[in-house]
Amino acid sequence: MSNAAAPAPERPDRSDVPAHVAIIMDGNGRWAAARGLPRAEGHRRGVEALRRVVRASHELGIRYLTIFSFSSENWSRPASEIGDLFGLLRRFIRNDLASLHRDGVKVRIIGERDGLEGDICALLNEAEELTRDNTRLTLVVAFNYGSRQEIAKAAQKLAREVADGKRDPETIDADALGAHLDAPDIPDPDLIIRTSGEQRLSNFLMWQAAYSELVFVPLHWPDFDKAALESAIAEFARRERRFGGLVAKSAS
Numbered sequence: 001m002s003n004a005a006a007p008a009p010e011r012p013d014r015s016d017v018p019a020h021v022a023i024i025m026d027g028n029g030r031w032a033a034a035r036g037l038p039r040a041e042g043h044r045r046g047v048e049a050l051r052r053v054v055r056a057s058h059e060l061g062i063r064y065l066t067i068f069s070f071s072s073e074n075w076s077r078p079a080s081e082i083g084d085l086f087g088l089l090r091r092f093i094r095n096d097l098a099s100l101h102r103d104g105v106k107v108r109i110i111g112e113r114d115g116l117e118g119d120i121c122a123l124l125n126e127a128e129e130l131t132r133d134n135t136r137l138t139l140v141v142a143f144n145y146g147s148r149q150e151i152a153k154a155a156q157k158l159a160r161e162v163a164d165g166k167r168d169p170e171t172i173d174a175d176a177l178g179a180h181l182d183a184p185d186i187p188d189p190d191l192i193i194r195t196s197g198e199q200r201l202s203n204f205l206m207w208q209a210a211y212s213e214l215v216f217v218p219l220h221w222p223d224f225d226k227a228a229l230e231s232a233i234a235e236f237a238r239r240e241r242r243f244g245g246l247v248a249k250s251a252s
């Protein structure tokens with residue numbers, strides 16, 4: 001693990017581009033506070049950064065992009081801020097879904113939907129259904145998501161299978177649990193980026209991150225762009241990935 005500095009960006013070779021990049025989009029509020037702006041403006045600028053990064057992921061040949069958009073812990077924030085975040089989600093899907101679909105982006109949602117407002121659930125379902133057959137880039141949106149909750153839910157599913165006589169407890173291993181996570185068909189992230197300088201996963205993809213490379217970027221999320229993504233990928237390309245062995249392995 002290391003901090004990615006912000007020197008002039010180093011353009012990665014296409015062969016070094018990770019197949020799956022996951023991003024913890026941190027620092028909207030701090031970006032706004034540093035400029036004397038309301039937090040809502042920081043979140044709005046964060047959506048603009050997301051648009052830039054989705055477009056850059058297209059251009060760089062990334063196949064999967066996972067974003068941490070709303071944590072299950074975010075419910076502890078003030079109701080007004082939660083309302084702002086949900087308003088941005090509504091506008092993003094209504095305004096951007098057509099262009100995402102046109103660009104061949106498949107949208108996948110992970111996280112809990114129980115208890116969400118009806119129109120939010122409908123928008124999430126619409127995004128997945130409309131883009132189901134797209135193949136250019138898969139955008140995985142972690143919404144109302146927490147990794148501990150995801151793992152606990154997978155364990156509950158396995159326990160029910162045992163209780164119903166459908167599974168021998170001896171068959172429960174890492175592969176069995178992984179197959180019961182929210183999106184078992186999506187490969188684990190090769191690279192996880194967190195903006196704003198914080199150096200922790202914060203309950204994000206903890207199971208899937210077992211062998212991910214972690215890059216921590218000092219930029220606040222609203223300032224993140226294609227150059228910053230290329231710099232993080234260049235840092236990723238310099239790593240030796242051994243996956244617990246002695247010989248480095250390719251990410252793909």
